[in-house]
Amino acid sequence: MNRFLVILLGFCFWSNPGFGAEEGQAVVDALVRFQTVEEQAVEQLILSPDASYLSNLLALMEGRIWKYEESVVVEMDGHYFEYPHMRPFKSGLDQYESIKLARPLRVKLNKLNPYLQLVQPEVKLRKQAYWNIKGGEGDLHYHWVRLILKQEHNEEVKAIGKLSLSFLELKQGGRPRGEALDYLEAHAGIQMLAALEQLIPSPDWTASEKKALEGLVGQLKRKSRWLNISQNLFSGLSLGSILLLVALGLSIIYGLAGVINMCHGEFMMIGAYTTFVMQNLAPEQWGDAYFILSLPAAFFMAGLVGLILERLVIRHLYGRPEESLLGTWGLSLILIQLCRNIFGDVTAVRAPSFLTGGVMITEGLILPYNRLFIIALTITMVLLTYFVFFRSRLGLKIRSVTQNRAMSTCMGINTARIDATTFFMGAGLAGVAGCAITLIANVVPNMGQSYMVDSFLVVVVGGVGKLLGTILSAIGIGELSKSFEFMLEAVYGKVFMLVLIILFLQFRPKGIFPEKGRHSDD
DSSP: OOHHHHHHHHHHHHHTSSSSSHHHHHHHHHOOOOOGGGGHHHHHHTSSSSSSTTTHHHHHHHHOOETTTTTTEEEEEEEEEETTTTTEEHHHHHEEEEOOOOOOHHHHHHGGGGGGGGGOOSSSHHHHHHHHHHHHHHHHHHHHHHHHHHHHOHHHHHHHHHHHHHHHHIIIISOHHHHHHHHHHOOOOGGGGHHHHTTTTTOOOOOHHHHHHHHHHHHHHHHHHHHHHHHHOOOOOOOHHHHHHHHHHHHHHHHHHOOOOHEEEEEEEEHHHHHHHHHHHHHHHTTTHHHHHHHHHHHHHHHHHHHHHEEEEEETTTTHHHHHHHHHHHHHHHHHHHHHHHHHHHHHOOOOGGGSSSEEETTTTTEEEEHHHHHHHHHHHHHHHHHHHHHHHHHHHHHHHHHHHHHHTTOOOOOOHHHHHHHHHHHHHHHHHHHHHHTTTTTTTTTTHHHHHHHHHHHHOOOTOOHHHHHHHHHHHHHHHHHHHHHHHHHHHHHHHHHHHHHHHHTTTTOOOOOTTTTTTO
């Protein structure tokens, strides 16, 4: 190794005033011996009393140090400095060339790579490197991790590093294990559970230490169990809100017209594709506003298609459930193929930036913003539906036609117009559901069929045309589905849920709130 590279490597340790000359020279000597590929050089680096040079060594290995004659320039955190005076370097690097280490030296230095990850410039990378310690990635020694952690300035990284350091002390033996156990008991989260469980079979534990470790693992298991229950409750509420959003319009249409609308899922698909088109047509300066504008656009587009189908086909099938089932199923196939021909098989909507991420309630429990938005949207649509049906003249007419069409006609209500308006609203609600579902799924031509069976179950269990019954049924089915999937496998959970619904309908065939309109047998 030439004299220049020795001086350059010396620079790697010069920047920390707490790093003594003797220690720095020892490390430089060790690096020089790498040129002869001696194994003891690695050991000398690992047993070095200071790790302050690692960030500069990382810069050297990543090609962020340049030379030109006797001038050396190093890049640190996006800024350039000239060695040895560390003056800001403002000229260009045209005449400079990046330092390239010899391959034997680079191969030997790669053994330090796990430690170099702990001094990466990006905070996210340093966090991940410390978390990897408990996963057994890299043969890291707690002594070096402790030295590197002393130089860390980010508090979040420090917190993760202390947990990983305590784990290494338990695994390799450092300070008294009782102190490490006490620290982990006070600060460890469920992410440490699997790693700590693997330490229990070790024969090195004393009886008291093993008892303390088993107690810590048991504490984390109980915490994990409660977090899983909380996560499943939220997932069930999220699923229930999606089912409610889809089933709301389906319940209204069947309650009014007695039509088993098998193309209701395709109205949801139309709402999703409307969102996709809005995303592509919106000017770039609109930013995320396209998604907000897509909500009313999806409602009106799906409602318009529903209105056209109602006027052309479905109005001839009122009061004929079997014929309406076959007729609307045929319409669904036509709509699916039409969208496939226009848009292809798979498209996706870019999630708006304000709906990325989530709210961290506690470690291991994060509520995604997109799911919270869907829940809030569902509540909003339910309140609007309630206002229209129970606090407006239009709602009074709709309920009147639903309960007695002949008497409503005698009272001067235009039942054909009410049918068309109600179908428009029901299809529009499905369109809003489609817009919301783009936040959690791709847009495909047959996406509506994925929700149709569960939506029909919601309507039947809740009671046809009953708003309160639909709400209770959607939430109940969503929560029970997630609970059964958690306790059983997903497929068996679905089967068990269907069996439970069948048994329920044996005792209450008309649902939680039986209908009392013109389609009731009462």
